[in-house]
Structure formats: structure tokens, C-alpha cells
Amino acid sequence: MPAWEQVLDELLRTRGAALVRYATMLTGDSRSGEDLVQDAVVRCFTRRYALREAHAAESYVRRTILTLFVEEHRRRRRWGAVQHLLARADESPGPEPTSSARLDVQSAVATLPPRQRAVVVLRFYDDLTVPEIARTLGIADGTVKRYLSEATERLERLLGPLQDARDDVSLIDAIPERSSR
Amino acid sequence: MSIDLAAVLHDVVDRGRPDGPAPVDVPRVRAQARRRRAVHLGARGAVGVGAAGAVALGAVHLAGARDGRTVLPSDPDAAPGECGSSVAGLGRTPDPTLGLARSSWSAPGFPATASGPGAVPGPGDLGTYVGREVWVQAVSSRPQDGAGEPATELSSLQDTLALVEQGYTDRLAARAAGKDVSQDELDERAETVAALQASIDARVADGEVPPATPAVAQVRVLVTHGERVVATAVLPEEGTSDAVAVWNRATSGLLSEQVRLGLVTCTVDGVGGDPLPAGTYEVVVARGGGPLTSASGPWTLTIPPHASAASGLPGDFPVDAVPMPPGTVLAVAGDAAAGWTVELDVAGDDRLFVAADLLTALDGAKEEGRDPLGVTVDVPGWFVEIHPGDEGDETSLFYEVRPR
Numbered sequence: 009m010p011a012w013e014q015v016l017d018e019l020l021r022t023r024g025a026a027l028v029r030y031a032t033m034l035t036g037d038s039r040s041g042e043d044l045v046q047d048a049v050v051r052c053f054t055r056r057y058a059l060r061e062a063h064a065a066e067s068y069v070r071r072t073i074l075t076l077f078v079e080e081h082r083r084r085r086r087w088g089a090v091q092h093l094l095a096r097a098d099e100s101p102g103p104e105p106t107s108s109a110r111l112d113v114q115s116a117v118a119t120l121p122p123r124q125r126a127v128v129v130l131r132f133y134d135d136l137t138v139p140e141i142a143r144t145l146g147i148a149d150g151t152v153k154r155y156l157s158e159a160t161e162r163l164e165r166l167l168g169p170l171q172d173a174r175d176d177v178s179l180i181d182a183i184p185e186r187s188s189r
Numbered sequence: 190m191s192i193d194l195a196a197v198l199h200d201v202v203d204r205g206r207p208d209g210p211a212p213v214d215v216p217r218v219r220a221q222a223r224r225r226r227a228v229h230l231g232a233r234g235a236v237g238v239g240a241a242g243a244v245a246l247g248a249v250h251l252a253g254a255r256d257g258r259t260v261l262p263s264d265p266d267a268a269p270g271e272c273g274s275s276v277a278g279l280g281r282t283p284d285p286t287l288g289l290a291r292s293s294w295s296a297p298g299f300p301a302t303a304s305g306p307g308a309v310p311g312p313g314d315l316g317t318y319v320g321r322e323v324w325v326q327a328v329s330s331r332p333q334d335g336a337g338e339p340a341t342e343l344s345s346l347q348d349t350l351a352l353v354e355q356g357y358t359d360r361l362a363a364r365a366a367g368k369d370v371s372q373d374e375l376d377e378r379a380e381t382v383a384a385l386q387a388s389i390d391a392r393v394a395d396g397e398v399p400p401a402t403p404a405v406a407q408v409r410v411l412v413t414h415g416e417r418v419v420a421t422a423v424l425p426e427e428g429t430s431d432a433v434a435v436w437n438r439a440t441s442g443l444l445s446e447q448v449r450l451g452l453v454t455c456t457v458d459g460v461g462g463d464p465l466p467a468g469t470y471e472v473v474v475a476r477g478g479g480p481l482t483s484a485s486g487p488w489t490l491t492i493p494p495h496a497s498a499a500s501g502l503p504g505d506f507p508v509d510a511v512p513m514p515p516g517t518v519l520a521v522a523g524d525a526a527a528g529w530t531v532e533l534d535v536a537g538d539d540r541l542f543v544a545a546d547l548l549t550a551l552d553g554a555k556e557e558g559r560d561p562l563g564v565t566v567d568v569p570g571w572f573v574e575i576h577p578g579d580e581g582d583e584t585s586l587f588y589e590v591r592p593r
Contacts, residue, residue, distance in 0.1 A: 013219055020215050028213065029202045043439050046213050046221075051293075053222040113197040133198040169191035 280483030
């Protein structure tokens with residue numbers, strides 16, 4: 009078996025489920041998440057020179073998942089066209105007990121518009137800075153801040169105070185659009 | 190009590206079912222990657238358009254000057270669905286089981302498989318294209334259209350072998366025809382064929398049996414203008430092997446297959462093959478090869494007006510070594526010593542691959558990577574990276590050109 013196939017196998021065996029959960033956080037339903045992971049993995053492993061190590065491959069696949077997700081919605085432009093993605097019809101908990109906080113956060117994140125969802129995932133899961141998120145998504149720093157702020161407001165309305173989100177928002181520049189906070 | 194959002198998100202992604210089976214069809218994903226890699230290998234060098242060429246990513250060429258005076262095909266006597274025929278009398282009942290979508294092979298960034306909760310895409314916009322050829326996806330929800338049984342290691346290897354063997358044959362033919370095909374390249378392919386064959390033989394010797402190859406659907410895609418068929422494509426393409434013709438299956442259950450659609454006039458009485466003029470066209474799709482009575486659609490596809498060659502580049506920019514598609518230079522910086530960065534306003538969802546193909550067509554060019562995020566190509570004297578960009582309705586390409 010070629011080296012790239014071994015890396016692909018190892019990646020999907022050890023991190024396939026996590027990648028699908030990552031994608032599902034973005035898409036809002038696990039079936040679309042699975043398709044997104046499948047697309048991303050095929051694309052990443054189609055490159056001729058790269059991805060010789062599963063850990064590096066995971067980062068690249070995650071980046072591609074995000075790019076595909078954002079590109080898809082950038083093209084659609086109308087958020088109304090993706091309302092079905094906000095439904096969480098077929099999410100099923102794993103065999104281990106699932107904490108209520110985890111379910112609450114998943115459900116709340118799923119109600120965010122897709123770009124806000126992407127920004128939240130990049131900030132709070134991938135731990136990227138605002139400029140890094142801006143470069144990743146190809147949007148302005150100010151737009152990232154606005155998305156973060158709006159997302160945080162919405163999540164706090166649904167979940168109550170968010171410890172790190174509140175800290176995070178306080179670190180970014182004042183945002184004119186967020187006059188209500 | 191407040192919620193630690195970062196901790197919960199990490200918990201959601203990283204701490205659930207850590208050792209469970211991958212919730213994706215691993216053999217199928219591996220098979221798709223193999224297929225794309227084999228296609229990619231076949232596309233490099235831009236020679237050979239046989240059965241392997243039917244799925245060659247590199248077979249995209251800039252349309253060249255589109256002539257608004259081109260006479261579109263018209264044949265009042267043609268049967269519905271044939272070149273030049275009228276589609277005015279065709280039923281246009283939406284078919285919920287068959288549709289079209291953009292393809293990542295022409296529109297980078299679009300999902301390779303049709304996503305969504307099992308929904309066949311309905312009529313909509315297929316995009317704007319500047320190349321002479323465009324790839325679109327036919328999407329079906331009918332299992333009998335031919336995705337076959339789930340891929341196995343053996344069937345995946347057999348699919349890949351068929352592609353690589355065809356590519357090897359095409360290269361041999363190309364060399365016999367006087368094309369520049371190196372012995373190293375032939376040797377590499379021959380080794381790949383031998384290795385794949387050995388793997389298949391070993392599995393067959395172990396008693397492994399591949400799933401039967403199903404009959405695949407016949408699908409017609411018709412490009413129309415003024416209710417006349419002006420360009421056509423069919424699935425499966427003539428000469429395509431059974432292994433190649435099998436549709437892909439997404440985990441959503443939808444089937445999809447790439448359709449290569451030439452944006453040139455179809456032929457009536459020996460006349461045709463001209464680039465379609467700028468404009469918006471309607472595209473319909475139908476199953477079966479017999480007389481056409483109805484079709485699903487229409488989708489729309491736009492060909493933009495022909496743009497002028499990129500102007501505004503510095504005098505010492507290597508315009509011959511680094512050819513660019515027509516467009517407007519939005520920004521440029523750098524010099525011959527350090528290299529340049531260029532932002533080019535270019536229309537077309539296929540602009541990245543069109544730009545890449547201009548580079549890979551050069552003698553001595555070597556493509557290092559190609560995916561929706563960008564393309565890297567070594568051309569004589571220069572290392573070129575291209576990334577697509579868009580802002581609102583504006584679309585662009587970002588070039589980084591560095592001396593080698």
C-alpha cells in the first residue's frame with residue numbers, strides 16, 4: 009500500500025470520527041458532515057506531494073473542510089437557502105454518556121448562520137486569532153470581529169454567560185455594530 | 190456558572206467515540222482519491238485524450254476569442270434532443286431523481302459529491318465559465334443509475350488499474366506520434382501498472398471477489414439557446430470503460446458523475462465546433478438514449494464576454510514565461526529579482542484551472558499541486574502559485590511568481 013494510503017487509513021481510523029464531528033459542527037447535521045469530510049479527504053489526498061504524516065494531514069483536512077464549507081455558502085450568498093443545514097434531524101449521541109453542556113452548545117452553535125459558525129469554530133476550537141481567521145476565510149478583521157460578537161451574543165442568549173467568549177470579546181477592539189453590548 | 194466554550198467544543202470534537210469506526214466509507218474514499226490521483230497523473234503533460242482523457246482534469250483550455258457572429262446550430266428536422274433540434278415541445282416536468290450541479294473539477298471549492306440531506310439539486314445557476322470545456326455533475330437519487338456495490342479494496346484497485354493502463358497506452362501512442370514523452374515517465378507508469386496488477390492478483394488468489402459492475406445510466410445533457418440544442422454531452426462517454434463509468438456514491442445516498450461539456454457548437458451537416466458566443470444558456474438533462482419526450486431543468490450557464498489580455502504588468506514581468514488569462518490587473522508589486530505578486534480580475538468559476546492549464550501547457554512546466562485552494566506550477570525560470578479570490582460579485586486570481 010502506498011504511503012499516502014497508509015496515512016489516509018490511519019487518519020480516518022484514529023481521527024475520522026473527530027473530523028466528522030468537526031464538520032458536523034459546521035454543517036449542523038451529521039450526514040452533511042460525513043460528506044464534507046469525504047470530499048475534503050479526497051481532495052487532500054489527491055495532491056501528489058504532501059500528507060505523509062497523519063497529524064499534519066489532519067490539520068490540512070480540517071482546513072479543507074472549512075474552506076469547502078465557507079466556499080459553499082459564499083456561493084449561495086443567501087443564508088435562507090441553507091436553512092435545512094440548521095436542522096439537527098439525525099444527530100445521534102455516541103455510546104458514551106453525553107453531557108448536557110455539550111449537547112446544549114452543539115445545538116446552540118447549529119443555530120448560528122454558517123459564517124458565524126465557521127468563525128466560532130476557528131476561534132474556540134482551532135484557537136486562531138482574529139487576523140488568522142480573517143486570512144483563513146478571506147474576509148476583513150473587522151468582519152471577523154463582528155461575526156464573533158454577533159455569535160457570542162446569540163450563544164449567550166441561548167446558553168447563558170460564556171466564560172472564554174466573554175473574555176475573548178473583551179480583548180478585541182470596540183465594534184461599532186455592537187452598540188447593544 | 191458560565192460555560193467554557195472552547196473546552197466544550199474540544200469535548201464535542203475530540204472526546205466522543207475515540208476508538209469507534211470511521212463514520213465514512215473508507216474504501217470508497219480511498220478509491221476516489223486513487224482515481225483522482227490517477228487522473229491527475231494522466232493529465233500532467235496534457236497529452237492523451239482517450240478514455241483516461243475523459244476524466245482528465247487538465248483538459249480545460251481557454252476558449253479563445255468568442256465570435257458573436259457564430260451561427261448557432263439549427264436543424265428543424267432533427268429529432269428532439271439532437272443537435273440543432275427544438276426543445277420547445279419537450280416536457281419540462283422537474284425530475285426529483287435527476288439533476289445537475291457545479292463540479293469542483295471546473296469550479297474549485299464546490300463539493301466533489303453532492304451534499305445535503307439526500308436532495309437532488311433542482312434547477313439553478315451552474316456558473317460562469319471562460320474555458321472551452323466545463324465539467325458539471327449529474328446527480329441522481331436512483332440506485333439503479335449505477336453506483337454499484339460499495340467499493341472494496343479489490344474493486345478500487347481494478348478501477349485504478351484501468352485508468353493507469355489507459356494512460357500508459359495513451360503515452361505510448363503519444364510518443365509514437367512524435368510527442369515529447371520521457372522514458373522515465375513511461376517507466377513510472379509501467380511500474381505502477383505492474384504494482385497494481387500484482388496487488389490485484391494477490392487478492393484474487395486469496396479468494397477475494399469484486400462486486401459486479403452494474404449497468405450505468407445513459408444521461409444526456411443539452412445546452413440550449415433560444416429553445417435550440419446548441420451543445421450536447423452524454424454519459425457514459427463513448428469509449429469509457431465500465432470501471433470509469435461507474436458513478437460515485439456519497440454517504441447521503443446520492444449518486445454523482447462528472448459530465449464533460451464542451452462549450453462549443455455541436456455539429457449539423459459538418460458545421461460546428463466553434464466556441465459558443467457570450468451569453469446565458471439553458472441546460473437540461475434527461476435519461477436514456479432514445480427519442481426525448483421530456484427533460485429536467487433548465488439550469489443556466491453563462492459565458493462572459495471575451496476579455497482583453499491582461500495589461501498593466503511591469504515591463505520586465507515575464508509575460509511569455511508566465512501567461513495569464515485575459516483580465517484586468519488590479520494590483521502588482523515586486524521586481525525580477527524578488528518576484529512578483531499580481532492580483533488579476535478574471536471572470537469565470539473555472540478561472541483557477543484555466544490559469545493553471547495555461548502554465549502547464551508550456552514546455553518544461555511541472556505541476557506541483559492542484560486543489561480548490563490553489564495551484565503550484567514550476568515553469569522554466571519561475572515558481573508560480575495561484576490562488577482564487579472573490580469579494581462580492583468580483584472574482585480574481587492571486588499570483589505569486591518567484592524566480593527559481
